[in-house]
Amino acid sequence: MTDLPYRPNVGAVLFNQDGLVFVARRADMPNAEGPAGGWQLPQGGIDEGEHPRTAVLRELEEEIGTRKAEVIAEHPDWLTYDLPPDLLGIAWRGRYRGQRQRWFAMRFTGQDSDIRLDLDPHPEFDDWRWVKLSALPSLAVPFKLTIYQVLTQSFARYASP
Structure with missing residues (x-):
């Protein structure tokens, strides 16, 4: 596992005008058990040569159908997670051990x-x-818990109307 690289990735903590955060349920996990139930923040891969800020706006448009957002902060560090053993060798066709992510706090500028x-x-x-x-x-999900805890602390100042 340690021989495999991390997949370059971006993620968005998208705040609305009330200081609430956008989460979405994965279409491939509609009946997921447990507290997570398949809910997550928007995130996605960085194309080769693409700047992370460009990638996060592209991913928002691809995943949730809008570019009506602006970057208000960037987490200063790349955050990583390893896939659990049952997904290793399956996710991303077995090419990666997990993801190396650049996270952005973003303000939603549109309507629902x-x-x-x-x-x-x-x-x-x-x-x-x-x-x-x-x-x-x-x-x-358990393998992303630490990242979500870091984001909750790092972007807390943006969680107000």
């Missing part, structure tokens, strides 16, 4: 109707909602 999960012919998400930032760790 601007979020369109149905624009992609193979949507990653099938439902979404706004939650308190403090709820993120309770939604995290």
Whole structure:
């Protein structure tokens, strides 16, 4: 496992005008058990040669159907997680051990109707909602828990109206 690289990735902690955070349910996990239930923050791969800020806006458009957001902060460090053993060798066709992520706090500048999960012919998400930032760790799958805890602390100042 340690011989495999991390997949370069970006993630968005998208705040609305009320200071709540966007989370979406993975379409491939609609009946997931446990507190996370398949809910997560938008995230996605960085294309070769792509700047992380460009990638996060592209990923928002691809995953949730909108670019109506602006970057308000960037976590200063790359955060990594390793896949659990049952996903190693399966996720990303076995090419990566986990992800190396650059996270951004973003302010949503649109209306709820601007979020369109149905624009992609193979949507990653099938439902979404706004939650308190403090709820993120309770939604995290175990292998992403530490990252969600770090983000909750790092971006706490943006969780107000």
